[in-house]
Amino acid sequence: MMILRHLLPFAALLAALPAQDDQKPQGQPEGKPKAEAKPAQEPKDGKEKEAAADKVDFVAQVLPILEKNCVECHKAPYTDADGKKKRPKGGVTLDTRDGIEKGKKGKLVVSTKPDDSMLYHSITLPADDEDRMPPAKKGDPLPQDQLDLIKKWIEQGADFGTWKGAEAKADAKDEAKQDKKAGEDQKKSEDKPKGDSKGKDAGKGGLAMLESGLPMLSEEQFATLRAHFSVEPAAADSALLRVTAFGRESSIDDAAIAALSSASGHIAELVLARTHVTDAAIATIATMPRLVHLDLRGTKVTDDGVVALGAATQLRSLNLYGTSVGDRGIAALSACKNLEQLYVCETPVSAAAVVALQSSIPSARIVFAADLPEPMADADQGNARARRR
Amino acid sequence: MNTRRFTDLASAADDTTRRAFVSQLARAAFGLTSGSLALGSARAASLPFARPAARQVIYLFLRGGMSHLDTLDPKPGAGTQGPVEALRTRADGVLLGQYFPKLAQQMDKACIVSSMSSKQGAHPQAQYLMRTSYEKRGTIQHPSLGAWIQRGVGRQNEALPGHVILGGGGEMPTAGFFPPHFQALPIGDPTSGLQNATRARGIDEGRFARRLDLLGKMNAEYRSRHDVRDVAAYDESYAAAVRLMRSEDLAAFDIDRESDAMRSIYGETSFGSGCLLARRLVEHGVRCIEVVSDGWDTHADNFDRLSDLAPSIDQGLSALLADLDARGLLQETLVVLATEFGRTPDIDQDQGRNHYPKAFSCLLAGGGIRGGMRYGKTDQEGREVIENAVSIQDLNATIAHAAGLSVDEVVTSPSGRPFKVADKGSPILELFA
Numbered sequence: 017m018m019i020l021r022h023l024l025p026f027a028a029l030l031a032a033l034p035a036q037d038d039q040k041p042q043g044q045p046e047g048k049p050k051a052e053a054k055p056a057q058e059p060k061d062g063k064e065k066e067a068a069a070d071k072v073d074f075v076a077q078v079l080p081i082l083e084k085n086c087v088e089c090h091k092a093p094y095t096d097a098d099g100k101k102k103r104p105k106g107g108v109t110l111d112t113r114d115g116i117e118k119g120k121k122g123k124l125v126v127s128t129k130p131d132d133s134m135l136y137h138s139i140t141l142p143a144d145d146e147d148r149m150p151p152a153k154k155g156d157p158l159p160q161d162q163l164d165l166i167k168k169w170i171e172q173g174a175d176f177g178t179w180k181g182a183e184a185k186a187d188a189k190d191e192a193k194q195d196k197k198a199g200e201d202q203k204k205s206e207d208k209p210k211g212d213s214k215g216k217d218a219g220k221g222g223l224a225m226l227e228s229g230l231p232m233l234s235e236e237q238f239a240t241l242r243a244h245f246s247v248e249p250a251a252a253d254s255a256l257l258r259v260t261a262f263g264r265e266s267s268i269d270d271a272a273i274a275a276l277s278s279a280s281g282h283i284a285e286l287v288l289a290r291t292h293v294t295d296a297a298i299a300t301i302a303t304m305p306r307l308v309h310l311d312l313r314g315t316k317v318t319d320d321g322v323v324a325l326g327a328a329t330q331l332r333s334l335n336l337y338g339t340s341v342g343d344r345g346i347a348a349l350s351a352c353k354n355l356e357q358l359y360v361c362e363t364p365v366s367a368a369a370v371v372a373l374q375s376s377i378p379s380a381r382i383v384f385a386a387d388l389p390e391p392m393a394d395a396d397q398g399n400a401r402a403r404r405r
Numbered sequence: 406m407n408t409r410r411f412t413d414l415a416s417a418a419d420d421t422t423r424r425a426f427v428s429q430l431a432r433a434a435f436g437l438t439s440g441s442l443a444l445g446s447a448r449a450a451s452l453p454f455a456r457p458a459a460r461q462v463i464y465l466f467l468r469g470g471m472s473h474l475d476t477l478d479p480k481p482g483a484g485t486q487g488p489v490e491a492l493r494t495r496a497d498g499v500l501l502g503q504y505f506p507k508l509a510q511q512m513d514k515a516c517i518v519s520s521m522s523s524k525q526g527a528h529p530q531a532q533y534l535m536r537t538s539y540e541k542r543g544t545i546q547h548p549s550l551g552a553w554i555q556r557g558v559g560r561q562n563e564a565l566p567g568h569v570i571l572g573g574g575g576e577m578p579t580a581g582f583f584p585p586h587f588q589a590l591p592i593g594d595p596t597s598g599l600q601n602a603t604r605a606r607g608i609d610e611g612r613f614a615r616r617l618d619l620l621g622k623m624n625a626e627y628r629s630r631h632d633v634r635d636v637a638a639y640d641e642s643y644a645a646a647v648r649l650m651r652s653e654d655l656a657a658f659d660i661d662r663e664s665d666a667m668r669s670i671y672g673e674t675s676f677g678s679g680c681l682l683a684r685r686l687v688e689h690g691v692r693c694i695e696v697v698s699d700g701w702d703t704h705a706d707n708f709d710r711l712s713d714l715a716p717s718i719d720q721g722l723s724a725l726l727a728d729l730d731a732r733g734l735l736q737e738t739l740v741v742l743a744t745e746f747g748r749t750p751d752i753d754q755d756q757g758r759n760h761y762p763k764a765f766s767c768l769l770a771g772g773g774i775r776g777g778m779r780y781g782k783t784d785q786e787g788r789e790v791i792e793n794a795v796s797i798q799d800l801n802a803t804i805a806h807a808a809g810l811s812v813d814e815v816v817t818s819p820s821g822r823p824f825k826v827a828d829k830g831s832p833i834l835e836l837f838a
Contacts, residue, residue: 263654387727
């Protein structure tokens with residue numbers, strides 16, 4: 017009687033359930049044919065259900081009971097939101113068919129024999145038995161109608177139908193939980209690598225726009241670059257590069273820059289501070305189409321070099337600290353309308369030239385004198401100085 | 406840096422805004438030799454990347470627990486404030502304690518997080534938590550944030566260590582369960598630089614090479630019999646030391662190469678010298694530098710002690726921010742001022758303040774951080790966080806995010822346990838420009 021009442025709505029639900037389960041692990045690709053085979057089967061399944069209206073359906077009837085009462089503690093090992101590795105209690109897993117049929121502790125369910133089935137046994141123990149499931153601390157005993165249902169399912173042969181297990185589904189749920197704090201949790205598999213990047217900057221068309229369609233550099237090309245420079249991706253998973261001379265400044269001269277031309281289109285940041293490059297290298301550098309950050313601190317580059325750089329109109333940040341670049345060079349930068357930062361401290365550049373450049377690129381920030389604090393009062397550093405060797 | 410420029414500026418300033426002109430003139434008129442600085446908006450301009458990219462991190466650690474009320478989160482007029490007055494800063498509405506007049510002039514570059522909150526009120530445990538994001542446990546040694554960053558983005562300068570700790574003693578952050586080459590190089594006294602890094606007297610390069618060669622031969626058999634990680638790591642640390650000895654970058658550790666003027670601008674204190682050395686290391690591409698300042702555990706005579714402690718921080722930090730900015734390095738270098746917890750709003754009978762993890766403050770600047778702002782709020786008396794609480798893990802996640810790490814990446818320790826760079830922390834995205 018009761019079972020019949022349950023069955024009617026479930027019969028309708030059934031059409032949807034298996035299809036849903038199959039979709040979840042696949043995630044985003046809406047465009048893909050959605051497991052076409054499944055819907056075709058459903059009507060047939062439905063008819064069979066009607067024919068054997070009395071047969072307990074595992075997925076529709078038994079699994080929800082297990083999921084509600086048991087699976088929280090009895091599922092495949094996973095990492096919870098706190099990063100803790102969780103193992104199934106007592107080594108018993110109820111979220112996969114394998115777990116139930118051939119678990120570590122042996123068969124939890126013996127077909128047609130509820131009384132030999134550990135699953136049925138442990139949920140029917142008296143409430144004060146310490147082995148009774150769910151444990152008194154975790155929940156109430158299952159109501160009689162659910163016990164009867166599970167018993168009947170076992171008696172009928174413990175048929176799982178096509179159900180194999182909810183591993184993928186359970187994982188997805190856990191990860192979703194973890195993600196909730198960081199933000200939206202939909203479409204995660206696609207967005208994951210970029211993660212937090214979809215903040216307010218995403219619309220600015222930064223790196224993403226610059227590198228659209230740019231292939232990753234090959235291993236050989238990387239190796240060539242690494243012979244002279246230190247090379248890293250400009251951002252995680254980016255095809256754009258940050259190329260620096262750290263630790264090898266004395267060996268980097270104009271010839272080394274020429275070696276960069278093979279990867280010219282990939283270089284977004286180039287740090288040549290304190291190297292031996294001269295104006296002769298600038299011609300190569302100025303043609304790098306995606307170069308946005310150039311650091312020439314303390315190099316021998318002069319006005320001529322900076323005039324040549326005027327062609328690099330995509331440049332956003334230019335560091336000329338401690339060079340001999342003067343007003344003529346700075347004036348040539350007025351063509352670099354994308355310039356956001358220009359550093360000219362410790363150079364002969366005059367304030368007049370800075371002001372002039374500022375008026376032609378109003379959005380640029382031009383740092384031309386250090387805002388250093390006054391030295392410390394002697395009283396404050398007296399003790400410390402005494403300690404100095 | 407040079408007065409000529411300011412006279413030129415005044416005459417050339419017709420095109421600048423009146424406000425810019427007045428502020429520049431004021432500086433020139435007051436005879437400052439260092440003055441303003443930058444034309445254009447003071448916002449931290451965006452690098453063209455969709456996410457921040459701090460290439461270097463300087464972590465200034467005030468060990469012992471800095472009183473938030475007396476430094477970064479003053480509450481003028483509150484009963485808990487004590488004798489320390491509040492200063493206005495270059496950032497509208499952002500106040501600092503009176504010991505930070507120079508930092509006040511740099512506040513357009515920095516962001517105070519005044520809603521730090523944790524539950525750990527014991528020094529070693531709280532310091533460990535700050536540096537690793539995890540509670541101290543007997544069963545595992547967690548890697549420090551510096552080790553995570555090196556692991557995540559590698560070194561920029563192969564000759565120098567990726568992580569250097571300047572000053573301080575006691576318990577140091579470690580590479581934890583990461584391979585030993587992520588371990589930080591400790592330098593006790595920043596003024597004396599790296600010790601014992603040159604060949605012994607009388608040993609020329611040829612002889613040194615022959616000795617290394619001999620060492621290699623003697624080790625070869627052992628190495629082939631024990632082809633395991635720890636043996637390789639030992640070899641690698643030898644090789645790294647030799648690379649460093651031969652490196653032209655050894656000079657990076659020598660602050661005697663800085664002018665006396667520069668030395669006194671940073672302050673000739675241990676902390677100031679540490680900041681100056683940190684700047685030199687950043688110039689040489691070292692990823693992570695920690696500068697430690699000790700003595701902040703002011704249980705008694707809090708106010709006297711602060712007046713001794715704070716000026717070196719004020720000097721060193723403001724010099725560091727200004728100098729990095731002038732050199733064009735602030736945009737790519739994240740500077741963090743951190744401490745393991747705050748101190749009690751209530752002042753006890755010894756004029757002391759005691760441990761108070763419930764509410765405290767840290768400061769971030771550069772590396773894509775928006776300057777001139779305060780994030781989060783404590784109540785009128787500095788007792789409770791009432792807005793935007795930030796956990797230690799959140800702070801570390803913010804640092805990791807700035808450095809280009811994915812805070813979601815799970816790394817499994819050799820014992821099979823999963824860890825993330827900032828545990829459950831989430832980066833505070835609002836802090837980024």
